[in-house]
Amino acid sequence: MVDVTKWPMFSLMGPQELASIRKACVFGSSANEAIYITNDDEVFVFGLNCSNCLGTGDSLSTIVPKKLDFLSGRKVVSLTYGSGPHILLATEDGELFAWGHNGYSQLGNGTTNQGVAPVLVSANLLNKKVTEVACGSHHSMALTDTGEVYAWGYNNCGQVGSGSTANQPTPRRVSSCLQNKVAVSIVCGQTSSLAVVDNGEVYGWGYNGNGQLGLGNNGNQLTPCRLVGLQGLCVQQIVSGYAHSMALTDEGLLYAWGANTYGQLGTGNKSNQLSPVQILTEKERIVEIASCHSTHTSAAKTQSGQVYMWGQCRGQSIVLPHLTHFACTDDVFACFATPSVMWRLLSVEHDDFLTVAQSLKKEFDNPETADLKFCVDGKYIYVHKAVLKIRCEHFRSMFQSHWNEDMKEVIEIDQFSYPVYRSFLEFLYTDSVELPPEDAIGLLDLATSYCENRLKRLCQHIIKRGIIVENAFSLLSAAVRYDAEVCTASMMLQPAACFA
Structure with a gap:
């Protein structure tokens, strides 16, 4: 699970509050605002509240999380932020809400008034189901379940894709050469926009002064244009930084283009790239890439879980991908990005990964997988x-190869009790024992018979720890034939027992 306390905003929260968080996002020009969603689908906000970006209905800052009652119970599927900042939030039902800075109509409500609280964005989106949202500095985009792209807000460089540079006050469908395409993903740079369509092609529009559209030139594009530099490749993920972009293909290949002042392209120099160039070519398959429009930082994760970072990292310019000790790309942004914002809506849910030890423990006494x-x-x-052969010499000898074919499916045990024998078998799966001291005596007998010395020591510890006046004599008499240490410990209690 990702540790949200790596972001200072969450470091004051108690364990109970942290345990309730399911998704989170840290944003703002100084990473001083945060939103999180609980396991009960409640939305909380806290922080500086620049431009009413917390949506609390007032302009007050708060270090104590406040609940946005208007959004209670709505399952959040996508959330993003602009530089104002302004916030876009899409729900499972396909509704789109916006609030915060609105100087360029980036909230899509037809006005330039700041949004002090979440408001439903409905203009031109009626009967549309929004599945994903993206923000640039002051423009916004939404993707629908049918693959349509809508954009609105600041449009000085054509980032809304309308064919002009006039600001767009309400959502407008991005058409042109996307008209008959099904988009599957959208991202924004500061003043540029990108979309991936269902056949893996990438289209870009907006500001291109640093080559961030990857078109081979640095001229702005007022409508979507296909990146021919990625022709023949099937792109699965795209991300945009402040003025650079990256794409990940279905074969795990990573391409980068655009501004490179801080080495954010990972090419080994600081020269801008007008067309996509492949990086990390000597590494294993890449499975995830990361960047966001408010930073010059890049990160990638490989198939084996190695995380690399490059670009502007805590003020340093890292021009080649640097291997980190991090477990996820999110940690790169928490610890090294400026500002230390989140590059995506972060999921802090437990994943399905189990260690070998956890998997073994889970499968003990499981009739579905047992043989x-x-x-x-x-x-x-x-x-x-x-498992028994690997963990216990007694069973290794019992299950000789010539015995496997004729071996019975059921083995009867009559010399030990059920609690004792079950604890012994569970020990082979978990390396731990949980038994009362009285039963531990029987397990000590079994451990002695099977020559399991570590298990004997665990039993001794349980017995010693469990000796009290009432059971001292019974434990002593039962344990004396197995181990002198237990015997000594018991005898030390005899005077107490005599005077009881």
Whole structure:
């Protein structure tokens, strides 16, 4: 799980509050604002509240999270921010809400009045289901479930894609050569826009003074234009920094283009690139790339989980991808980006990955995957022969190769109790024992019989820790034949028992 406390905004929260967070976003010119969504689909905000970007209905800053009641119960699927800042939020139902800075009509409500609270953006989006949102500095985009792209707001460089440079006060469909295309992803640079369509082609429009559209020139584009430099490639993910862009193909290849003042292209120099160039060519397959419009930082994650970063990192210019110790690209932005914003709406949910130890523990006594069962006191315990052979010399000897074919599916055990034998088998899967001291005596007997020395020591510890006046004599008499240390510990309590 990602640790949100790596962002200072969340460092004052208590464990209970942190445990309730399902998604989060840190944003703002100084990374001083934050939004998070709880497991109950409640939306909370806190921070500096520049341009009413917290949506609380007032202009007050708050270090204590405030709930946006208007959004309660609405499942958030996409959230992004601009430089004003302004906020766009899309729900599972396809509704689009906006608030914050609106000097260029980037909220899409037809006015330039600041949005002090979330307002539904409905103009030209009625009966449309928004699935993804993107923001540049002061322009906005939305993607619908049918693959249509809408844009609005500041348009001085054509970033709205309308064919002119007039600001767009309400959402307008980006057409031109996207008219008959199905878009699957959208991103924004500061004043540029990119979209990926369903066949893996990439289209760009808006400001291109640094080559961030990847068109081979540095002329602005007022309508979408296909990146011929990526022809023949199937792009699966695109990201944009302040003035550079990157694309990841279905084969795990990474391409970058645009501004390179801080080495954010990872090419080894600081020269701008007007067309896409492949980077990280000697590394393994790339599975994720990261950047955002308010930073000059880039990051990538490989198939084996290695995370690289480059560009502007804590004021330094890193011109070649640098291998980090981080587990995810999000950590790069928490620790090295300026400002230390989040590059995406961050999911802090537990993932499905289990370690080897966790997987073994989960499969103990699982009848669905077991290939052997023990019957003790009329109860079954389900196990895996391979695990027992690997973990215990007793079973390794028992399961000789010539015995596998004829071996019974059920092994009867009558010399040990069910709690004792189950704890023994569970120990082979978990390396731990949880038994009362009275049962630990029986497990000590089993460990002695099977020559499991580590298990013997665990049993001794349980017995010593569990000795009290009431059970001292019974434990002593039962343990004396197994281990002198237990015997000594018990005998130390005899005077107490005598005077009880």
